[in-house]
Amino acid sequence: MTEPVFRFAPSPNGHLHLGHALSALLNARAAVALRGRLLVRVEDIDQTRCTPELERDMFEDLSWLGLQWEQPVVCQSDCFAFYREALERLQDTGLVYPSYLTRAEIKTFVNQRDASGHTWPRDPDGAPLYPGDGEVLSEAELRQRAASDAPFALRLDMKGALQRIGASPGWQEAGAEGACLFDPAVTVAADAAAWGDVVLARKDTPTSYHLSVVVDDARQGVTDVLRGQDLHHATSVHRVLQELLGLPQPVYRHHRLVLGEDGRKLSKSNSDTSLRSLREAGMTHAQLRKRIGL
The missing domain is CATH 3.40.50.620 (HUPs)
Structure with a gap:
């Protein structure tokens, strides 16, 4: 064992x-x-x-x-070199793309949509899903930002990722406290699509929390991830990245806050x-x- x-x-x-x-x-x-x-x-x-x-x-x-x-x-x-290597592997799949919208532009766009009566979808944490540069910027503006070396984020094409995997992978969840530690793990259904196109890295930072945590857990041989309930839903994103990168799946345990x-x-x-x-x-x-x- x-x-x-x-x-x-x-x-x-x-x-x-x-x-x-x-x-x-x-x-x-x-x-x-x-x-x-x-x-x-x-x-x-x-x-x-x-x-x-x-x-x-x-x-x-x-x-x-x-x-x-x-x-x-x-x-x-x-460990930035390890994150860069993982990011490059994901880029080689064609599932990673640069996004140029700033946080302020996203907020303005979403507020306008909400005000018009068309409520914009949110992720499980309540943050607006990324709308896509084409929803806000013209093709000319996009070309100008790319040519000017403007700040950008590298995002995962979640729809494409789930199509490649075949489905949103669930995860193994076990008890977090006391005698529950010895309970057998059960499979939790996941909906990674609810997160939209998550950020994997930014122009000045070669990784995000989502990418680094799955790389680190795999490198360190972590078998059991015991963390707060506030990260329960984010596990669906981590499982997608583990599948794309061929990384092992830990058993997850989420404790009360x-x-x-x-x-x-x-x-x-x-x-x-x-x-x-x-x-x-x-x-x-x-x-x-x-x-x-x-």
């Missing part, structure tokens, strides 16, 4: 909060219960917001939680729920575990 490999993969673009604590501790608990390994991966693609100071603070917080993980720690900023007093998912901008502020205020491990339901 393959040894289970779990990973906790935070981004050092702010201080860890209670939601991160829940995810980290659940991954550590699962690794012990299933006699597997625990990896920590630093998702620092955003080199502007991710800083060495925040990375240092992140490891201090994880150590305070009592986590033990394998060394060395993989940082995404050291820690919500703020307003009922919303916690954010790194809310300093009152950061582990550092709570620790400095005197919170103990027992109090933290009680607060996050462990």
